[in-house]
Amino acid sequence: MDDMIIKKDKLPKWSSELSDYKIFAPHREDDVVIFKEMKNVNKVVLHYANSVMPPKEIFFPQTQELFKYEKSPEMKVSEAELPLEKVLLFGVRPCDARSFLIMDKLFYWDYEDHLYKQARDNTVIIGLTCTSPHHNCFCTSVGGKPYSNEGLDVLMTDLGDRYYVEVLTEKGEDVIRKPDELFSKPTDKDRKERGEIWEKAESEVTKNVEVEGVHDKLGELFESKYWDEKSRTCVGCGICSFLCPTCHCFDITDEDCGNCGRRIRTWDTCMIPEYTVHASGYNPRPGKKNRLKNRVFHKFRYFPDRFDAIACVGCGRCISKCPVGIDIVETLEEVKEVEEVEE
Amino acid sequence: MPEYEPKILAFLCNWCSYAGADLAGVSRFQYPPNVRIVRVMCSGRISPRFVLKSFQEGADGVLIAGCHPGDCHYSKGNYYTRRRLTVLGKLLEHVGVDPRRFKVKWISASEGGKFADVIKEMTENVKGLGPQRSFKRVDDDE
Amino acid sequence: MSKIEDEIRGIAKKLLEEGKVKYFTGYAKGPDSFRARPIIIDDPKDVDKLIWSPCCVNNLGVYLVDEMKKKPKRGEEPDTRPVGIVTKACDARGITVLHQENILPKERVYVIGIPCRGMADPEKLEKHARKKGLGHDAIYNMDIKEEKMMFTGEAEGVKVAFPREEVLLDKCKECVHHNPREYDIVIGKRIENPHVDKYATIRELEDMSLEEREKFWEMIFERCIRCNACKEVCPMCYCEECTVEKAKPMRWCSKSADKSNNEFFHLIRAMHLVGRCIDCGECERVCPMAIPLRKLYRKMAKEAEKLYSYEAGLNPEEDPVFATFRVDDDDEFE
Structure with missing residues (x-):
C-alpha cells in the first residue's frame, strides 16, 4: 500500500472510525507516561521520549489468569478466556516495537504460548518515529533506529501539523483503508521532510556501545571478580527488569481462597533472591553479583546463543530509572575492558 | 432482592471477649448473625495483616475485641495492641476506609450485653455503608 | 572542589590507610551531570573518586544492612571492623534507628555526618538546565554554596547557578533536622534548623x-x-x-x-x-x-x-x- 499523510486534527475523527478496536495509547498520569486504554483522545500524549512502562503488558500482562477452579459441588476447572478483542496499539516507539519480535522468539519457541499469540494476532501496532531521543537511548547500538519499522504494522512520522503514514502490513492496511478523506497522498516535499527528520533523530542518539565481541568476552567472565565489584552498589530491586521491554520472565502461583482459586502468571525478576530459591531453601544465585551478572548474560549471551538475537533494544529505561545509576552501556564497555580472567 | 447482609469478622481474645460473647449467648442476648468469630489467645496477636487480609477476602467490617487495658491475661498484650491498632485505624482512614468498618473494643468476660450491643451497632453501621469494595480482590465475585 | 569534598577524601584516605575501616561508602560521579551514585571503595588510592555535591541524594544506609547480613565463609574469621560511611542528617537518623533495633552495633560503623540543607532533585536540575540550553551532561563541578543558598555548577568554564528553592527535593523542603545527631565525625558547620511544616x-x-x-x-x-x-x-x-x-x-x-x-x-x-x-x-x-x-x-x-x-x-x-x-x-x- 502507498504511503499516506494524515493531518493531526483529523486524528480524533480517525480514532472514532476505529470503534471496533480497543485502542491503547500513551497517557500521562502524575508525570508518568504509560499505555492505557484510550477513552478520550484528548488525554493521549505523544510528546514524550518514551513511556515509563513499555507496552509489553498488552501481550504479556503483569498478572494473567491461566485457569480458575471451584470445588463445590464437584471440581470445576475453567481455562482462561482468550483475549479475543481487536486491539490497536498506538504510538509505540520503534525500539519497543522491536522488542515484540524478541519476545516472539521466546513465546513461540518450543511451546507456543496461546494467550500471548492470541493477543499478538489481534493487535495492530502503530509506531511513531522517535523524533527527540532521550539521552540514555542507544537503539542504534543494538540494531535499531529511531525510525525502524521492524515489528510494526504502520509507522507514522510527525511532520509538524501532520503525520507521514507508512503502511507496512495487511493488518496495517485494515486500519488505514478507513475513510479516504482522512488520508491524502504524500508529496515529494513530505518525503524529503520525513527523511530529514529521520536523519536528525538518528544523529541525536548519542549514547552508543559496540556490542560486537561482548558475547564472546562474556564467555570468559563467568567467574570474574568484575561482577563482585559492579554489583556492590546494586540494591536488588526489580526496576531494570520490570521496565525492560524484552524482559519476559514470569512466575506461576496459585491464589487459593478456600473452595475456589486460580492459577496466575505474574512478571518475575531475576534481580531478587526469590527468583531462584529452591524449595529446599538452597539458592544457586545467592548474591547480588550472581543476579546482576545473570541479567547481563541473559541479554547478551544466553539469548543470542539460543535465538540469535540480542535481548536488548536500547530503550535506555534501565539506565534512566536505576536507583543507583548502574548503566548497562557502561557495563558493556567495562566488560570489554576487563583484563583478568579469574583463576 | 434480599436485603444486603454485611459480613463482619470479629477477632476475640480468648480470656475476656470470647468469654463475653459466650456470656451473651448463655444470657440469650439477641444480636445479628452477621458476625463471624475468630478466637485468638490475646488481642496482641492481631497483626495489621489480619485486618487487611480480612478486608481483602471480602469482610465488610472487622472487629477486634480484647480485655480492658490493665486486665490482660498476659498483663500487657493489649497495651501493645492499643498502640498498633490506633495507628492502623488512622492509616485506614487516610486511604479512605470508613472508620465504622474497623472497630476495636474492650469487652470483659462479664460484658455479654456490651458484646451484643457492639455487634448490633456495628452491623447497623456497616449495613448503612454497603459492601466494602475498595480492598476486595477482584477475582472472587459472589 | 568544595571543602567538604576535600575533607571526606582526607578522612576516607586516612581511615583506609590505617585499616580502621573495612571499606568506605560514599558518593561518586554518576551517569550524568545531575546524578551522583553510590560507590564503595577499599583502596585508599580511589578516594579521589569520592564527591560531595547537591546530587548526593541516595541514602547509603541500605548498604550497612547488606553488610550486617553477610555471613562469613566457613572457617574464616569475620572481619568486624567498622564500615566508613558518608551521611546526610536524614541518613544519620536512619543509622540511629538501626542501632536502636539492634541491627547494627555502633562499633560496626564509622559515620561521617554532614549538616545538610537539602539536596537537589535530579529531574528539577535537568529541567532548569534545559531552560538555560544546557544538556544533561554539560555541567560539571556541581557544588553547594551554603551562604548564597544556591547550587552551582560549571558549563564550558562558565558558572551556572541553580536557586536552591527551585531545585530542592520536595522532602528536603519539609525537613526540620538539618544536623546529624549520631556520628563519629562531623564535617561542616552546624545549620540552624528551620521552622517549616514537616507534614x-x-x-x-x-x-x-x-x-x-x-x-x-x-x-x-x-x-x-x-x-x-x-x-x-x-x-x-x-x-x-x-x-x-x-x-x-x-x-x-x-x-x-x-x-x-x-x-x-x-x-x-x-x-x-x-x-x-x-x-x-x-x-x-x-x-x-x-x-x-x-x-x-x-x-x-x-x-x-x-x-x-x-x-x-x-x-x-x-x-x-x-x-x-x-x-x-x-x-x-x-
Whole structure:
C-alpha cells in the first residue's frame, strides 16, 4: 500500500472510525507516561521520549489468569478466556516495537504460548518515529533506529501539523483503508521532510556501545571478580527488569481462597533472591553479583546463543530509572575492558 | 432482592471477649448473625495483616475485641495492641476506609450485653455503608 | 572542589590507610551531570573518586544492612571492623534507628555526618538546565554554596547557578533536622534548623473527604508494578524475607499486581515504618510509577508524634514506638 499523510486534527475523527478496536495509547498520569486504554483522545500524549512502562503488558500482562477452579459441588476447572478483542496499539516507539519480535522468539519457541499469540494476532501496532531521543537511548547500538519499522504494522512520522503514514502490513492496511478523506497522498516535499527528520533523530542518539565481541568476552567472565565489584552498589530491586521491554520472565502461583482459586502468571525478576530459591531453601544465585551478572548474560549471551538475537533494544529505561545509576552501556564497555580472567 | 447482609469478622481474645460473647449467648442476648468469630489467645496477636487480609477476602467490617487495658491475661498484650491498632485505624482512614468498618473494643468476660450491643451497632453501621469494595480482590465475585 | 569534598577524601584516605575501616561508602560521579551514585571503595588510592555535591541524594544506609547480613565463609574469621560511611542528617537518623533495633552495633560503623540543607532533585536540575540550553551532561563541578543558598555548577568554564528553592527535593523542603545527631565525625558547620511544616505533604489529603481520599489512592495503587524498589532502597526494610513475599506457611499477599494486593503491600509497609521512617524520601524518588509514598509514611510519622510524642531516629536509647507503651496512652477504643 502507498504511503499516506494524515493531518493531526483529523486524528480524533480517525480514532472514532476505529470503534471496533480497543485502542491503547500513551497517557500521562502524575508525570508518568504509560499505555492505557484510550477513552478520550484528548488525554493521549505523544510528546514524550518514551513511556515509563513499555507496552509489553498488552501481550504479556503483569498478572494473567491461566485457569480458575471451584470445588463445590464437584471440581470445576475453567481455562482462561482468550483475549479475543481487536486491539490497536498506538504510538509505540520503534525500539519497543522491536522488542515484540524478541519476545516472539521466546513465546513461540518450543511451546507456543496461546494467550500471548492470541493477543499478538489481534493487535495492530502503530509506531511513531522517535523524533527527540532521550539521552540514555542507544537503539542504534543494538540494531535499531529511531525510525525502524521492524515489528510494526504502520509507522507514522510527525511532520509538524501532520503525520507521514507508512503502511507496512495487511493488518496495517485494515486500519488505514478507513475513510479516504482522512488520508491524502504524500508529496515529494513530505518525503524529503520525513527523511530529514529521520536523519536528525538518528544523529541525536548519542549514547552508543559496540556490542560486537561482548558475547564472546562474556564467555570468559563467568567467574570474574568484575561482577563482585559492579554489583556492590546494586540494591536488588526489580526496576531494570520490570521496565525492560524484552524482559519476559514470569512466575506461576496459585491464589487459593478456600473452595475456589486460580492459577496466575505474574512478571518475575531475576534481580531478587526469590527468583531462584529452591524449595529446599538452597539458592544457586545467592548474591547480588550472581543476579546482576545473570541479567547481563541473559541479554547478551544466553539469548543470542539460543535465538540469535540480542535481548536488548536500547530503550535506555534501565539506565534512566536505576536507583543507583548502574548503566548497562557502561557495563558493556567495562566488560570489554576487563583484563583478568579469574583463576 | 434480599436485603444486603454485611459480613463482619470479629477477632476475640480468648480470656475476656470470647468469654463475653459466650456470656451473651448463655444470657440469650439477641444480636445479628452477621458476625463471624475468630478466637485468638490475646488481642496482641492481631497483626495489621489480619485486618487487611480480612478486608481483602471480602469482610465488610472487622472487629477486634480484647480485655480492658490493665486486665490482660498476659498483663500487657493489649497495651501493645492499643498502640498498633490506633495507628492502623488512622492509616485506614487516610486511604479512605470508613472508620465504622474497623472497630476495636474492650469487652470483659462479664460484658455479654456490651458484646451484643457492639455487634448490633456495628452491623447497623456497616449495613448503612454497603459492601466494602475498595480492598476486595477482584477475582472472587459472589 | 568544595571543602567538604576535600575533607571526606582526607578522612576516607586516612581511615583506609590505617585499616580502621573495612571499606568506605560514599558518593561518586554518576551517569550524568545531575546524578551522583553510590560507590564503595577499599583502596585508599580511589578516594579521589569520592564527591560531595547537591546530587548526593541516595541514602547509603541500605548498604550497612547488606553488610550486617553477610555471613562469613566457613572457617574464616569475620572481619568486624567498622564500615566508613558518608551521611546526610536524614541518613544519620536512619543509622540511629538501626542501632536502636539492634541491627547494627555502633562499633560496626564509622559515620561521617554532614549538616545538610537539602539536596537537589535530579529531574528539577535537568529541567532548569534545559531552560538555560544546557544538556544533561554539560555541567560539571556541581557544588553547594551554603551562604548564597544556591547550587552551582560549571558549563564550558562558565558558572551556572541553580536557586536552591527551585531545585530542592520536595522532602528536603519539609525537613526540620538539618544536623546529624549520631556520628563519629562531623564535617561542616552546624545549620540552624528551620521552622517549616514537616507534614506539608499530607495536609491536602487530610482535608479531603473519605471518598475523595479513596479515589485519590485508588488510581495510585492500581499503577504500582511491585518492582519492590521502594523496599529495596529503604534501610529500614531489612527483613530476610518480606512478609509480602513469604509463601510459607501461607501467602499473605498474592503476586498479582492488582489494586487490592498492591494496597495490601503498601499499607503493610506503611505500618512497618511507623516510628521508623526517617523521611529520606528514597522510596518516592526511585519509584518509576511516581507513587507518592511519602504521603503514606509521613501520615504515620505524624500520628506517632501526635499520639506518642515519638519521632524516628532522634534517640538511640529510646524504645521503638511499637515495642513499648504507656499505661496512660491515648485510648479511643472504650
